Each structure stands twice: as structure tokens, then as C-alpha cells.
Amino acid sequence: MTLGTSIVKPVSQIQLSPGSVVTIPNVNWQEFEAILQEMGEKRSSRIAYSKGWLEIMVPLPEHEKPKELISDMVKILLKKSGRKYEPFGSTTFKKENVAGVEPDACFYIQNYQRMINRRRLQPNDPPPDLAIESNVTSKTTLDAYEAIAVPELWVYANSKLIIYLLTNGQYIASETSPNFPSIPLTQIIPQIVELSWQVGTVEALAEFEKIIAEISF
Template sequence: MSALAPPSAEMPPGTRVVLDGVDWETYVRLADAPDTECFRFTFDEPTGRLEMERQGGFLHEVTSAAIALLTTAFARERGIRTHGVGSLSLRRPGSGGADPDESFYISSFDRLPARDTNVPDLERELPPDLVIEVDVTSPGVSKLPIYARLGVKEVWVWAEDALVCHRLNDAGEYDATTDSGELPGFPLAFAAELIRQRPDAADAELQDALIARLRENRGGPPG
């Protein structure tokens, strides 16, 4: 497996390649190869299963960007400090690794990783508190178990035109919840409605619509 060649950048956006029997060294070599910046890697080390996805599919990217915009608009309106780190690579030997679509430090805002490295050392540093995953097509490798082993507190998954929050429990597994622990009161259902019904809206228009809903429902349950 050590002679495995990196994927070709000529592959169409959204293309996924899944390999079995991959070891840690091969995963890191491929993920760090100079010609693979346009790929996201998901590696489940206990099973040796590696997924390589070519970035750039339009629907995937605009959906991911919209969720991030709404996340930051909510945090600003509620006075919550966040630090977005995009698709920061997360890895830990023995657990695996993944490249989120978007990610944020929120409850761990004051414990950001060192800025002199491209990949945080998760043996010493904390992963982002919130990760966003957009599944436009069926994934080849399940990411939730990997994020759980990496210690990510919360994962929002966009699938089938819905936004679902998964919160890490004391047993080290994710529970689907109706409210975010990192951004309490975030209107998951309304955010999904905005993304579905206003695909051509300007960024500011999406953010303004979310803020207007928050101000209308101030003090009420998320919706």
C-alpha cells in the first residue's frame, strides 16, 4: 500500500474514491501530498478504510457556505464568540482523520491550536467544538465514529435537505438532538428552510432572514 499513488486532480468535482487496507503512514502521505489540496480525506484507522473526495461540487460548496454564514450570523446576534477554521484537517493515530466541510471553536474559543502547524496535534490540543458535514451523496466512509474518537463535541449533518445536530455523549457516541449544545437556540429547521427555499439569495439576505427570525422569536423555543 505504501506505493499507492495520490488521486488525480483531473477527477470531476464530487468524485469519491474508497480504498480498503490502508495504514496510517499511507493515509498521511496521500493527504499531505502536494497535488492533493483539492481533496478531502476521511480515514477510519481501525478498519483501514480511506475515502478521498474531490472538492468543488457546486451544490455541496454552496450548501456548506450557507450553513457557515448562518452559524456566524447567529453567533454574532447572540454575542457568542466563535472562531471558524474551515476544513482544518483533524487526525489522531489510532483513531483516524477527517477534513470537515466547516468547523468552529466555540466553547473552546480560548484554547485554539497553535498557528504554526497545518494539522493540530490532537494528543495535546483540542479539536473544533462544532463540525459541519454536507452529504450531497452517500458517503463511502462513516464520519461520525471518526469524529467521536477525535473528541469533536458536536457535528451538524446536512442530508436530505435537513440539518441535524449530533451531540457527543458521555459514552463517546453521538445523540441526535433538537438543539445545539454549542450554539443553544440555533434554529436548525428554519436554517434548513432558508437553504432549501432561497438557493439564490445573497449571503447577507440569508443572514438577515435568520436574524429577523431570532428577533421575532426572542425568548421562545428554536424553530
């Protein structure tokens, strides 16, 4: 008679190559928190958790450049429009017992003043006003953003930018951003990202500044 032996390996020991996505079903909140603690903060992987599903993603290097570039463009837009902000990078945002997600980049704009002195998030802190994802975003990730109630989410994938706005608890794709309503971002941002692969980031951002200089805010 042969007895089956269950082998449990810590998630942190799973070797994932860039571009990999691992989906783990039936993960409860306590397990999710334990996995986050086990994985630590200094890691290349990112997580999304919603409705008992946990996704662990390792971005490709080609995803990093658009993420940084789009984040820089947001800063340029905010500066030109005279608004202050607080960037929170890839902070882990959670709604207890429901969802957790780590954006590629995110910004507090309307709520920037409240977040100036935050070294760690507090339970009653609002979600970021704008989050950015540079990857193919799964339903689990979108569900997590909806649950956490991030009002505006930008997803850059396959050379396209999709702007999602939270409407009655669900994301609806929009051609414009409420934060920058006069800027045709879904047209300009993909052009600038593609340009950066040809001429470099500095030249691409200079071209972006030249374009928006001609637009009234």
C-alpha cells in the same frame, strides 16, 4: 509464461470528477500520512480516515453554497449571543493511528481562547467544538468524527439538517444544539438554504437575521 506486473500510481494523479467518492481499504496510518502529504493542502478533494478505510471525496458545486451559508449562520448566531469563536475551516484533524477528517467548516467556541494563536494544530489541542458537513456523510466519516471526539456535528444533506451530539463516545441525533438551545435549527436552516437558491445568499441571510431577532437567547 506471463508474469503479472503491479502498477502503482500516486493518489494525487487519480482524476476524480465533482461528486465522486473513492474508498480505499486496508490503509495503515503511515500510508494515510503519506497520502495526505502527497495530495498537498491546495486541493478540492477532502478525506476521511477511520479503521483502515480511506475515503477521498470531491464535493459538487451545489455542496459549497450550503456549507458557506451555514457557516455564516453560525457566525451570526455566535455574534448575537455575544460569544467569541475561532473558525478553523477545513483543517485536517487527526487522532494518531486511529482517524483523520476534514470538515467543511468548524468552530472553536468553548475552546476559542486556547486556539487564537494557532497557525498549525498541536498534538494536545482539543477537537473543534462544532463541525459542519454539507454532503452525504458516510459511516467512515462519522466514525472518524467520533474517534476524534468532536462534541457536536451538523450534517446538511438532502435538504435536511441533522444535529449529532457525542454521547458516551457515539453520535446521537438531536433536535436541538447545546450551543444554541433556544433556536429550532433543524427547521430554520433548511428553509434558509432553500431560500438562498431562490433569492440569493445575501437576501437569505437577511431573512435569517430577521427570524432570530425575534428569539430570545
